[in-house]
Amino acid sequence: MSQTPLLSLRNLRTMFTGENGEVVAVDNVSFDVNAGEIVGVVGESGSGKSVTALSIMGLLPKTGARISGGEILFRGRDLLKLSSREMRGLRGREIGMIFQEPMSSLNPVFPIGDQIVETIIAHERIGHRAASARAADLLNRVGISSPARRMLDYPHQLSGGMRQRVMIAIALACSPKLLLADEPTTALDVTIQAQLLDLLRDIQDETGMAIVLITHNMGVIAECADRVVVMYAGRVAEEAPVDRIFDAPNHPYTVGLLGSTPDITRDERRLWTIPGSLPRIEAPPSGCRFAPRCQLAIADCERGQPQAVQIGAAHWAACLRTQDASSLGRKT
Amino acid sequence: MTQPLLTVKNLSKSFAARGAASAKDSRTIYAVDDVGFHVEHGETLGLVGESGCGKSTTGRLIMRLIEPSEGSVQFEGQDVLSLKGTDLKRLRKAMQIVFQDPFSSLNPRMSVEDIIIEPLVVQGDMNGTDMRRRARQLLDKVGLSSAHAGRYPHEFSGGQRQRVGIARALAPNPKFIVCDEAVSALDVSVQAQVINLLQDLQEEFGLSYLFISHDLSVVRHISTRVAVMYLGKIVEIADKKTLYASPRHPYTQALLASIPVPHPSLRRQRARIGGEVASALAPPSGCRFSQRCPMAEDLCRREAPAMRHLAASHEVACHFAERSGTRAASPKARAVG
Ligand SMILES: Nc1ncnc2c1ncn2[C@@H]1O[C@H](COP(=O)(O)OP(=O)(O)OP(=O)(O)O)[C@@H](O)[C@H]1O
Ligand SMILES: Nc1ncnc2c1ncn2[C@@H]1O[C@H](COP(=O)(O)OP(=O)(O)OP(=O)(O)O)[C@@H](O)[C@H]1O
Ligand code: SF4
Ligand SMILES: [Mg+2]
Ligand SMILES: [Mg+2]
Numbered sequence: 001m002s003q004t005p006l007l008s009l010r011n012l013r014t015m016f017t018g019e020n021g022e023v024v025a026v027d028n029v030s031f032d033v034n035a036g037e038i039v040g041v042v043g044e045s046g047s048g049k050s051v052t053a054l055s056i057m058g059l060l061p062k063t064g065a066r067i068s069g070g071e072i073l074f075r076g077r078d079l080l081k082l083s084s085r086e087m088r089g090l091r092g093r094e095i096g097m098i099f100q101e102p103m104s105s106l107n108p109v110f111p112i113g114d115q116i117v118e119t120i121i122a123h124e125r126i127g128h129r130a131a132s133a134r135a136a137d138l139l140n141r142v143g144i145s146s147p148a149r150r151m152l153d154y155p156h157q158l159s160g161g162m163r164q165r166v167m168i169a170i171a172l173a174c175s176p177k178l179l180l181a182d183e184p185t186t187a188l189d190v191t192i193q194a195q196l197l198d199l200l201r202d203i204q205d206e207t208g209m210a211i212v213l214i215t216h217n218m219g220v221i222a223e224c225a226d227r228v229v230v231m232y233a234g235r236v237a238e239e240a241p242v243d244r245i246f247d248a249p250n251h252p253y254t255v256g257l258l259g260s261t262p263d264i265t266r267d268e269r270r271l272w273t274i275p276g277s278l279p280r281i282e283a284p285p286s287g288c289r290f291a292p293r294c295q296l297a298i299a300d301c302e303r304g305q306p307q308a309v310q311i312g313a314a315h316w317a318a319c320l321r322t323q324d325a326s327s328l329g330r331k332t
Numbered sequence: 333m334t335q336p337l338l339t340v341k342n343l344s345k346s347f348a349a350r351g352a353a354s355a356k357d358s359r360t361i362y363a364v365d366d367v368g369f370h371v372e373h374g375e376t377l378g379l380v381g382e383s384g385c386g387k388s389t390t391g392r393l394i395m396r397l398i399e400p401s402e403g404s405v406q407f408e409g410q411d412v413l414s415l416k417g418t419d420l421k422r423l424r425k426a427m428q429i430v431f432q433d434p435f436s437s438l439n440p441r442m443s444v445e446d447i448i449i450e451p452l453v454v455q456g457d458m459n460g461t462d463m464r465r466r467a468r469q470l471l472d473k474v475g476l477s478s479a480h481a482g483r484y485p486h487e488f489s490g491g492q493r494q495r496v497g498i499a500r501a502l503a504p505n506p507k508f509i510v511c512d513e514a515v516s517a518l519d520v521s522v523q524a525q526v527i528n529l530l531q532d533l534q535e536e537f538g539l540s541y542l543f544i545s546h547d548l549s550v551v552r553h554i555s556t557r558v559a560v561m562y563l564g565k566i567v568e569i570a571d572k573k574t575l576y577a578s579p580r581h582p583y584t585q586a587l588l589a590s591i592p593v594p595h596p597s598l599r600r601q602r603a604r605i606g607g608e609v610a611s612a613l614a615p616p617s618g619c620r621f622s623q624r625c626p627m628a629e630d631l632c633r634r635e636a637p638a639m640r641h642l643a644a645s646h647e648v649a650c651h652f653a654e655r656s657g658t659r660a661a662s663p664k665a666r667a668v669g
Contacts, residue, residue, distance in 0.1 A: 044519035189382035194590035219592025260524035262553035271524040
């Protein structure tokens with residue numbers, strides 16, 4: 001693809017100050033998001049998915065967190081160089097975001113209709129009446145029936161699935177170019193998750209908006225993503241088009257992640273497992289972060305961060321032994 | 333045929349609704365309503381369904397952690413609900429439970445060894461040295477090391493804590509373990525380890541499990557048979573293969589159609605059910621699924637369907653189970669991209 005990406009992370013590094021000095025939560029992360037595509041970011045807890053999203057949005061905690069390196073280019077502009085006023089103008093209008101727990105981002109003391117209307121008015125020169133009408137349209141669009149009546153409801157009167165629909169409506173209010181969705185369905189039942197993933201895909205089809213879909217669930221990736229970024233312990237392990245991730249993973253961690261997930265279409269007596277557990281951020285392994293759990297690790301793996309190797313078109317893996325990884329015995 | 337290990341009949345439990353504004357407003361939640369099933373020796377019965385459908389309440393009732401409003405539970409031919417004194421103690425040895433949250437289900441002020449032997453201390457028929465030896469054996473058994481015995485829960489990762497919870501459940505040599513979302517809070521790579529461990533232990537000790545989960549892929553992997561719950565009722569039970577390949581209850585079909593695909597080449601436009609689960613406070617009359625069911629007719633809104641056999645190992649509670657075919661079973665493949 002020769003077009004300039006809509007969003008481009010370049011060597012992003014985000015740190016937190018803890019009791020015993022600074023820890024690196026996001027380490028040298030780079031990936032692109034093109035207009036109109038769904039990029040899935042997948043990884044286990046603590047891999048840095050949310051911190052990456054918050055870094056993009058400029059929503060890191062005011063104290064104790066800092067971006068110590070890299071660039072976040074959105075339509076060619078480095079967001080890290082914008083003033084907080086400029087970032088406020090961009091948030092909601094050009095980049096929307098939805099979180100795992102909608103309750104924490106909805107204001108409990110205002111009816112949901114007001115909250116959508118406020119968002120629209122904050123970003124556009126538009127009358128209250130027109131904003132109200134748009135809000136009702138949006139609720140309708142995200143599958144909420146009798147929107148005029150629903151607008152008067154307070155967040156606690158809605159189910160989790162409904163609240164997430166409202167969050168999507170708010171995120172869509174100003175037709176952003178990019179939507180960051182951080183585990184938007186994780187807290188919900190499967191039938192509701194399926195409804196919402198369908199909704200996100202439909203909206204994406206219709207509006208051409210790009211979506212960064214953050215999840216720990218390989219199934220959600222299989223359902224929705226065009227391209228995939230696999231994160232492990234603050235770094236990108238592998239990046240590839242979705243079918244390549246599933247058919248030809250080249251990082252041992254991706255292989256293990258796929259093998260650990262029970263597959264509804266096949267009978268396996270035992271699951272493939274990755275030994276050990278996730279590293280602690282305070283004491284990251286030297287060299288390749290996956291080395292202590294990796295079946296293929298050799299002495300060199302502990303020496304430095306493995307560089308991303310290009311495997312094929314739009315396919316990279318940060319591993320010294322990509323060739324052997326692709327033959328690791330998964331799903332046997 | 334020998335008797336099943338566990339037989340549950342007509343089990344019901346209602347609660348007074350929490351947060352009722354006044355005593356007058358005291359409404360009732362029928363959390364578990366006329367539920368029946370059995371668990372064979374050495375098998376895993378999966379129990380699936382969406383949040384609030386009554387899975388945990390069912391597990392707690394069987395364990396007698398809460399008392400039912402109605403019904404019977406037979407374990408090895410004994411009536412669990414009427415047991416008292418030493419008989420109840422013996423039962424408590426034979427049935428154990430592992431909970432979801434490895435962070436809150438372990439006492440933070442007790443060492444791992446003390447946590448594991450706690451159920452043995454309560455039993456009171458082993459001396460201290462034997463109990464400690466047993467704790468160390470169990471730590472090895474669940475893939476931790478006996479060197480961990482003196483450590484405290486906060487020194488362990490989530491997966492390790494869940495192993496401690498499993499070791500505690502194994503301590504009194506149970507025959508039956510309720511696993512209530514026992515792997516749900518774990519990261520996938522660690523979840524797979526714990527699933528394999530549960531299966532190994534089952535083989536070694538001939539354990540039976542009631543495996544409660546909302547994750548249909550995990551349940552398919554681990555179960556022998558599977559029961560599906562909706563709003564306090566079991567709507568379908570079958571051997572795993574039948575349930576996943578030819579589900580007959582429209583709710584089971586909808587649930588299966590909602591599972592994310594395992595591979596992008598299987599993406600499909602699926603028949604989704606709309607709406608959300610009705611409130612347990614005001615369940616619809618007739619079939620509890622009737623409001624969301626694509627096949628519902630007047631009969632469904634009038635009369636609750638009884639559980640009935642379609643085949644020896646396949647029971648379903650739907651008036652039109654014969655008609656429902658296997659709509660969800662064959663996904664139409666759709667090209668990626
Ligand atoms: N406000 C904070 N202060 C200190 N450390 C933090 C803070 N927020 C996140 N971290 C740390 O940064 C690392 C990355 O966290 P992040 O929330 O991005 O993980 P994640 O991939 O989103 O995980 P999950 O799947 O659990 O949501 C973790 O080790 C986390 O403990
Ligand atoms: N002690 C209680 N008092 C009042 N209501 C209760 C109590 N325990 C459970 N309930 C209600 O009973 C119903 C069934 O709850 P239960 O916890 O068994 O569901 P579940 O299937 O385990 O759900 P989840 O998947 O969320 O764990 C719910 O409506 C719940 O709110
Ligand atoms: S770089 Fe080495 S340790 Fe890291 S994933 Fe590759 S083989 Fe394993
Ligand atoms: Mg997160
Ligand atoms: Mg429960």
